[in-house]
Amino acid sequence: MRTEPPVRRRRLLRPAPRGSGSSGTPSRRRLHERAPRLGGFGLSHVDAEELRHALPAGVVCVQNSYSLIDRSAEPVLQVCRERDIAWVPYFPLGSGIAGLPKVTDLPEVQEVAARLRVTPAQVGLAWLLSRSPQTMLIPGTRDLAHLEENLAAGEVILDQESLTTLAQ
Template structure:
C-alpha cells in the first residue's frame, strides 16, 4: 500500500511505501558503486542523496571489504532518524574468492555478519538485512549448504534480540518465499526489469502478501553481453515522447509494477543521482505501457 507523507516536508522521490514497518521513499539508493573512487566525493554524494529525499540506503559489509560501510558512517553518522539502512548477509569478504567473496551461510556466520555490520556502521540495530540462501546454488561447498529452516530460525532470533528490525530474502523462487512466509519476510530482492521478468511469479506472491519488492538490476544486468533496458527501441521511443531518458523510462516501468515496489539504483555521479530520483515523476500512459509490454 502506498502511503502519504503527512508529517514533514521532505521530498519523497517516487512517493512513499512501507519497508519493515517504516515509511520510505520509493526511490532510494544502492551504495555498491561506492566501493570505488575516493572518499570525499562518495561522502558528498551520500549527503546529497539524503538532502534530495533518499531515506532508504542499501549497503553490505562485503562491498569493498567494508569500505562502503565506512563511507556511510563518515557521511551520515549519527544517522537521521528517518533514514532506513539495509544491509546484506550470507556472504563475507574473501580476497581469494570469486568477486572477492565466499559464502557465509551457517547460522553463526549470519550472526557474525550482522554484528560486523553494526560495528562498522556504528549502529545498535540494523533496520533490515537481506539474506541470500545458497543451499540450492551450484558450486557452494557442502559445509555451506545449510538447512533453510535453521537459517530462518537464526534470522528470527536476531530480530527477536533487537539486532535487526526485519529481514528480507534475495535470489529466491516462489517455493522458497512461500516456505519462509511464516517467519515474517519484510522484502524480496531478485533481479527484475523490463528485459528480465523471470521473477514475475515471486513479484505476484509479494503483491498478495504485501511484501516490499526491491529488485536489483532494474535496468538490466551489468554484464556487457546481457540485454539493457535503455537499448530497447520501445524504451527509446517512449523516452523521446515523454521528454525523459531511457533509464528513467525503465525505472518508471518497474515502479509501475506495484505500489509496494522500491528502487535502489546506484551511481557515483551526482547528475545521475538526480536523474534516477526524477524517474519517480515520469508517468507512463496506457499507450506507452502497451508498447513497453510488447
C-alpha cells in the same frame, strides 16, 4: 552519532535440490524462533515457493533480478504485492556487466522515452515503480546530474499506450 542498534544480517540458504533428502533453508520452526529477535528479514534470489515457505517468519523485503529485460521474477513480485512486502529489483536497468543487454537499448523503451520526452533510463525505472507500490529502487548513480535524472523517474507517468508498448 548512531542512535539505532545496528542491523544484523542473516543469510538464508537456498533449498537443496529436490530428492536430496536435505533442506538448505532453516526449518519453519527455527525461522519462527528467530523472527522475534530479528524483527523481520529480507530474502534474495528466491522463487515464489521459497518466499511462501519463509513468510510466517516475518519476511519484510525481497531482492531479485527484475527489469524490462528479465521478468522471470514476476511470480515472486505477485506474492510481494499480495503480502505488502518491499520489492527491491536489482539490475533495474539490465545487467551491470559490460556486453550484456541493457533496458535503455530496447527499441520499445527508446520509443516510449522519445514520445514522453524523457530518458530511456527514466522509462525503465518508471516501469519498475509502476509494477508495485512497494518497489524500492537502487539504481547506480555516477554523479549529481545522474542522481537527479534517476529521481525524476519517479515523476514519469506511463500512460496505457506506453505500458502496452513496454509489455511487448
